[in-house]
Amino acid sequence: MTLEIKPLELGRSQLEEAVFRMKNQFVLDDFDRKILRTLQENADYSMADLGEKVGLSHTPCWRRIKRLEAEGIIKGKVTLLDPKKLDLSVTVYAYLIIKSHAEDSLNAFESAVQNVPEVVECYSTSGDKDYVLKVVVDSVEHYEKLLKRCLVHLPNVASVNSTFALKQVKYTTELPL
Amino acid sequence: MLAFSSRTLYSRAQFRDASTTPLLDRSTHMNDYKLDAIDRKILTLLQADAGIANIELAEQVCLSPSPCSRRVKHLEEQGYISRRVTLMDPNKAGLPVTVFIQVTLDHQVKRELDKFAKQVSEWPEVMECYLMTGDFDYLMRVVAPDLHAYQAFLDEKLTQLEGINHVKSSFSLKPICYKTELPLDHLR
Numbered sequence: 001m002t003l004e005i006k007p008l009e010l011g012r013s014q015l016e017e018a019v020f021r022m023k024n025q026f027v028l029d030d031f032d033r034k035i036l037r038t039l040q041e042n043a044d045y046s047m048a049d050l051g052e053k054v055g056l057s058h059t060p061c062w063r064r065i066k067r068l069e070a071e072g073i074i075k076g077k078v079t080l081l082d083p084k085k086l087d088l089s090v091t092v093y094a095y096l097i098i099k100s101h102a103e104d105s106l107n108a109f110e111s112a113v114q115n116v117p118e119v120v121e122c123y124s125t126s127g128d129k130d131y132v133l134k135v136v137v138d139s140v141e142h143y144e145k146l147l148k149r150c151l152v153h154l155p156n157v158a159s160v161n162s163t164f165a166l167k168q169v170k171y172t173t174e175l176p177l
Numbered sequence: 178m179l180a181f182s183s184r185t186l187y188s189r190a191q192f193r194d195a196s197t198t199p200l201l202d203r204s205t206h207m208n209d210y211k212l213d214a215i216d217r218k219i220l221t222l223l224q225a226d227a228g229i230a231n232i233e234l235a236e237q238v239c240l241s242p243s244p245c246s247r248r249v250k251h252l253e254e255q256g257y258i259s260r261r262v263t264l265m266d267p268n269k270a271g272l273p274v275t276v277f278i279q280v281t282l283d284h285q286v287k288r289e290l291d292k293f294a295k296q297v298s299e300w301p302e303v304m305e306c307y308l309m310t311g312d313f314d315y316l317m318r319v320v321a322p323d324l325h326a327y328q329a330f331l332d333e334k335l336t337q338l339e340g341i342n343h344v345k346s347s348f349s350l351k352p353i354c355y356k357t358e359l360p361l362d363h364l365r
Binding site: 039040044071072075076078080081083085110113114117118122124126127164165168169173175176 | 220223225227228256257258259260261262263264265266267270271272275294297298301303305307309310311315316349351352354356358359363
C-alpha cells in the first residue's frame with residue numbers, strides 16, 4: 001500500500017498535497033463522530049461511561065478509539081487552564097508583514113515563532129498581511145516588552161500591527177463534526 | 178458584618194492549620210494563593226499531556242505520588258485547571274479550511290453586540306471570537322471542510338444576521354502553530 005503511494009508523493013505541490021489528503025481521508029461513521037464529540041468535550045470519560053454514551057460496548061469502543069489515534073485524527077489529551085486565574089487577561093492579535101518570501105526566510109520565521117511561549121497560535125494568511133499571531137500575556141506592558149524585545153526581532157519580520165481583544169466571546173478546542 | 182464573617186473564616190482556617198497538613202493552609206487563603214515552582218511545573222506538564230499518570234507526574238516534579246495528586250486536586254479545586262479535553266487534527270477530521278473573519282456591525286450599541294455574541298457562540302464552526310479594538314468589531318476564527326461549506330456559512334448564517342455592516346475574510350494558508358498551552362513564566 002505505502003509502496004504504491006510513495007512515487008506519487010514525490011514532488012507534490014501544497015495544493016496537490018491537500019487534495020490528496022482529502023481524497024485519502026479516513027471516513028468517519030456516526031459512532032466515530034459521537035466518540036470524538038464526547039472526547040473533545042471531556043477527555044476524562046472512562047471507557048464504560050463513554051461506551052454507554054455512544055451506545056457501544058467496551059471492546060468495540062476501545063478499538064475505535066485506538067484506530068482514531070492510530071490514524072492521527074485524535075492528536076492527544078490536554079489540560080486547559082483558566083487564563084483569568086493565571087492573570088493572562090490580555091489577548092492580542094498581531095498581524096505581521098515579512099521582508100522576504102524566499103523559502104529559507106519563511107522557514108526561519110516559522111520555526112522561530114514556535115519557540116515563543118506567549119504566541120499560542122500562528123497562521124500564514126492570504127490578504128495584505130503575511131501572518132497572524134495570537135498572543136496571550138498578563139499585561140499591556142508585558143506585551144510592549146515582548147513586541148520590542150522579541151516579536152520584531154523574529155527573523156524576517158518587517159512590521160507588526162497589533163490589535164487587542166476587549167472581550168472573549170468564544171473559545172473552544174472542539175471541532176465541529 | 179463582612180469583617181465579622183471573614184474573621185470567623187480566618188479563625189476556622191487557623192484551627193484547621195494547626196491540626197492538619199500544610200496543604201490545607203494554602204486552600205484557606207483562596208485568592209492569595211501563589212503558585213510555587215512545583216505547581217507551575219505540574220501545570221506545564223498537564224497542559225502538554227492530560228493523560229500523564231500521577232506516578233510519572235510525581236517523578237518529574239520530584240514529589241512522591243500522594244502529595245503530587247493532592248496538589249493536582251488542589252489546583253482543580255482552586256479553578257486553575259478548567260478541564261481536560263481531546264484535541265483532533267483538523268486536517269484529518271476533514272476540516273482543512275481555516276478562515277479569519279473581521280466583522281463590523283452597523284451600530285456598536287450593547288444590545289446589538291450582545292445579540293451578535295450570543296448567536297456566534299452557538300455556531301459550531303466558530304472556534305474563537307473576540308470583540309476587538311481597531312477598525313473592526315469582531316474577529317472570528319472559523320473552520321470548514323471546504324470553500325463551499327464556508328460560502329454556505331457566510332450566506333446562510335453570518336450575513337443573515339441583522340446589523341452586520343461589513344465582513345472581511347482572510348484565509349489561513351497554513352497553520353504554523355496552535356497551542357492550548359498558556360505561558361506560565363510571568364508567574365515567577
